[in-house]
Amino acid sequence: MAGIVATGYQSGFLQARQPVGQNVRRYPLLRPGQQLAEVTAVAEHQVADDDQAPAIPQRLESQIDRAARAWAFMRTPKTNCDMKSVDLAYNRLHNAIRTARMCRVRKGSGMARLVFGMNQSLDGYVDHMAFAPSPTLFRHFIEEAQGQAGSVYGRQMYEVMRYWDDDHPEWDAEERAFAAAWRNQPKWVVSRSLKSVGPNARLVEDDLEGAIRELKAERDGEIEVAGPDLAQSLTELGLIDEYRIYLHPVVLGHGKPYFAGPRPPLRLMANDRIGEDVIRLAYVPA
Secondary structure (H helix, E strand, O other): OOOOOOOOOOHHHOOOOOOOOOOOOOOOOOOOOOOOHHHHHHHHHHHOOOOOOOOOOHHHHHHHHHHHHHHHHHHOOOOOOOHHHHHHHHHHHHHHHHHHHOOOOOOOOOOOEEEEEEEEOOOOEEOOOOOOOOHHHHHHHHHHHHHOOEEEEEHHHHHHHHHHHOOOOOOOHHHHHHHHHHHHOOEEEEOOOOOOOOOOEEEEOOOHHHHHHHHHHHOOOEEEEEOHHHHHHHHHOOOOOEEEEEEOOOOOOOOEEOOOOOOOOEEEEEEEEEOOOEEEEEEEEO
């Protein structure tokens, strides 16, 4: 995961936490009285009609089922769970359903989706040195990296991420897990100045549009786009399928904006909270 930026803030995203023992049914995925058996039906209904999206993969069905069971258990009146645990269970369920809903590739197309995702301040800037992810958010980034089909980098962002190519004795288990996931990914590096790239990476020197269109046609799944400048070039070519912003409660006042050029027309597809204070926003081209 490289980083993220948003241009706005909606007060409805950050809701006050409710004390333990009070109504935690404020979450929209399960209505009062709704049974566990209904959850997967709700998820499948929310994905899309048959002509617009594939069936939910078996792995996602399993994730939804596990998250739904944990969420339903925590909602029982006799369960003494704090709100942090309830929020975590809810987020896991929401994330699994959201992932299924974002599978917008038509059946049989086998085409990869390009996703530009970064951490962003409230005033719209990205800075990989300014955002230290919480353990919950870092775990989310590990899972994202494990599930991605690859990443496309510009030179500067690739050189920053090369940090994960080397082992560091001070790393904990989570950092080692992220490093393993990142190394396992195929990577494409867009640069005219670099003469070589590291392991599991390929250099893209010319014909950016042709190379990325070929990449999307040959691959399946989600490919991350890292870096605002590269994302702007791909936006102008109409090749970005999703803009994913991780909005942090930080004001930087200056820096590199998430959108390196004019913001394209966008449509909000999903929003959810990750951890204590980060809001994830998912947009697609309008």
